[in-house]
Amino acid sequence: MNLFEKVSQIRRSAAEKDKLLNQASLYHDSHLPTLWLLGKTGAGKSSLIQAITGNTEAEIGKGFRPCTRTARRFSFPKSKPVLQFLDTRGLSEAGYDATEDIKICSKQGHALIVVMKMGDTEQGDVLRAIKQIKSSQKISNFLLVHTAAHSIPDCQERERLARYNHQQLVEALGSDVTAVVVDFKLADGGTDGMQDLLNALSDMLPIVTVLLRKKQDSDAEARTFQELQTKLLWYSGVSAVSDIVPGIGLVAVPGIQWKMLSDLADSYGTKWSKATLAELLGALGAGIGVRYSLKFGTRQVVKFLPGWGQTVGAASAAVMSFCTTYAIGRVACKYMYHKNRDEDVSDEELRALFYAAFDSVQSLASQDAPFGGEPDCVAQAVNATSASLESEPNIVSD
Numbered sequence: 001m002n003l004f005e006k007v008s009q010i011r012r013s014a015a016e017k018d019k020l021l022n023q024a025s026l027y028h029d030s031h032l033p034t035l036w037l038l039g040k041t042g043a044g045k046s047s048l049i050q051a052i053t054g055n056t057e058a059e060i061g062k063g064f065r066p067c068t069r070t071a072r073r074f075s076f077p078k079s080k081p082v083l084q085f086l087d088t089r090g091l092s093e094a095g096y097d098a099t100e101d102i103k104i105c106s107k108q109g110h111a112l113i114v115v116m117k118m119g120d121t122e123q124g125d126v127l128r129a130i131k132q133i134k135s136s137q138k139i140s141n142f143l144l145v146h147t148a149a150h151s152i153p154d155c156q157e158r159e160r161l162a163r164y165n166h167q168q169l170v171e172a173l174g175s176d177v178t179a180v181v182v183d184f185k186l187a188d189g190g191t192d193g194m195q196d197l198l199n200a201l202s203d204m205l206p207i208v209t210v211l212l213r214k215k216q217d218s219d220a221e222a223r224t225f226q227e228l229q230t231k232l233l234w235y236s237g238v239s240a241v242s243d244i245v246p247g248i249g250l251v252a253v254p255g256i257q258w259k260m261l262s263d264l265a266d267s268y269g270t271k272w273s274k275a276t277l278a279e280l281l282g283a284l285g286a287g288i289g290v291r292y293s294l295k296f297g298t299r300q301v302v303k304f305l306p307g308w309g310q311t312v313g314a315a316s317a318a319v320m321s322f323c324t325t326y327a328i329g330r331v332a333c334k335y336m337y338h339k340n341r342d343e344d345v346s347d348e349e350l351r352a353l354f355y356a357a358f359d360s361v362q363s364l365a366s367q368d369a370p371f372g373g374e375p376d377c378v379a380q381a382v383n384a385t386s387a388s389l390e391s392e393p394n395i396v397s398d
Contacts, residue, residue, distance in 0.1 A: 004139035020252045021259070022388070024242035029081060031277055033207050034107050038084040038129060041113030044147035047184040048115060049074060049085050052201070052208070062372060065207070068100040080234035081367070083207055091125040098132045106138035111204035112145045116165045118152050118181075123165060127172045134173050141204040142180040144169050145197065159275060178203075206363040207233070221337045225330065228267055232329040235260035236361070253321050260325065268336040280335055283347045323358045324389065330357035 035052075037045040046060050052072050054078045055063070064072040070090040075081035086104060089276075090096055105112070112133065116123060133139050144166060152158040166179050182193035203207040210233065235256055249325035258272075265272035331354045337346045 002050050016259075020242065021238075024252050025238050025332075026233045028238045028241045029075075030387050032081055032084040032112045033205050034084050034086055034105050034203065036088070036101070036110060036112045037115055038088050038091075038112060038133075039090060039126060040117070040120065041089075043115040043120070044145075044184060045087055045115050047147070048113070048145065048182075048197075049076075049087075051182075051184050051191065053212075065248065067104065070096060070098075071101045071104070072078060073104075077230050080231055081235040081380075082230050082237060083205075083211065088129070091129060096125065098129050098136075102133060102136050102138050106136075110139060110199065111141040111143060112139050113201075114142065114169060116144065116146055118146050118148050118158060119382045121161065121164055121168075123168055127168060129244070130169065130172045142169075142173060142177045143200050143204065146179065146181045147184065149181045149183040149192060151183075164324060210361060210364065219289055221334055225333045226339060228264060231263065231267075231327050232260070232333075233361075233364075235263075235329065236326040239325040240318040242321075253325070257325055258327065259266070260329055264329060264332055265336060268333075268340055270336055272342060280332060283335065283345075284331070285352050314337065319362075323361055323366065326361045327354045327357040330354070344373075 037048065039045050043085065046057065049055070050057055050060050053060075055076070058115065060074065060191065063074045063076075064079060064087065065074075067073045069095075071086050071088050074085040074087065076083050076085070088098075088101055104393065112357060116126070144164050149158060152161060162181055166177070169179075170176055176184070178200050180193055180196045182191070182197050184191050198208065210229065239253050239256045242256060245335070261277070262272040265276075331350050334345060334353055335350060
């Protein structure tokens with residue numbers, strides 16, 4: 001079968017398109033960036049999840065679902081998730097085997113968070129599990145979180161205990177590891193050490209940075225957008241994974257983007273239509289649809305090329321679809337927010353917002369999880385995308 005015969009296969013029925021979209025979303029949701037929490041019962045794992053997601057303790061408790069014999073997962077958000085937490089249970093059971101849990105995390109963007117309660121120096125079960133995980137060579141990102149810091153009032157004793165458990169973990173790993181000290185439940189209802197924790201998590205898993213951007217913006221439109229941001233990230237991730245397979249992205253990506261825009265419109269109490277799309281394209285600049293179509297089509301054709309096209313080429317297409325889907329979703333949110341209020345927003349402001357939104361999520365492309373590519377391929381794709389941001393918004397009509 002020659003190249004043009006392969007390309008012609010993208011002409012599919014509506015039912016086949018829906019099936020492709022469903023397959024892409026299922027694949028995305030089964031390959032979410034993962035924070036694996038390893039620690040004894042009562043160490044503060046659920047409190048850590050609550051602090052990161054902002055969900056209540058009750059929501060956290062109800063949100064866990066078993067996924068292996070010794071672990072359970074918590075997806076965030078529950079609908080259209082973009083991140084998941086893996087909570088290991090059964091560490092104190094004789095013969096705990098981390099093989100199944102390692103398998104889940106090794107196929108996704110991941111970081112292992114070792115949670116140790118301040119003052120609890122008996123960590124034998126945790127350390128044994130750590131040695132098995134390290135020996136598998138499947139997990140490379142580790143972070144130690146000392147919790148309940150203020151349960152030890154004396155600062156010097158607190159530091160001594162933190163150093164002791166840190167050293168135990170270093171010996172188990174055979175290398176140094178970043179450590180942070182936190183307390184999620186101070187007497188006055190506040191927390192301590194959260195910024196250090198978020199900085200450390202963001203270094204390992206960039207999506208944490210996007211999810212936890214400060215929501216104290218004085219602009220009402222920006223605050224409204226913050227409530228919809230995870231939805232945009234989900235659609236962007238689904239666009240990316242659907243763009244890995246030659247030919248499928250040409251069908252699936254536009255459909256995913258149309259569904260995203262319709263979903264966002266519902267959130268703003270309006271309806272998305274071809275007329276609305278035309279208005280937005282006009283605001284972003286004449287000729288965008290034509291220029292984008294050419295570039296988008298070229299990326300799809302390149303993916304059929306053997307070797308480079310099926311590695312770096314596929315990853316490049318995925319990176320571009322992720323970033324442009326997010327960026328156009330962000331622009332559409334601002335456009336609909338002001339349109340509903342009969343307020344004007346300049347074309348220049350919308351174009352500037354598109355590029356700013358595109359840039360703001362490029363770091364997520366360093367995670368190979370949403371794209372299914374090898375890290376080196378994804379890195380090359382990110383560099384190529386950054387070097388030539390000439391693509392236009394990733395929108396086509398349904």
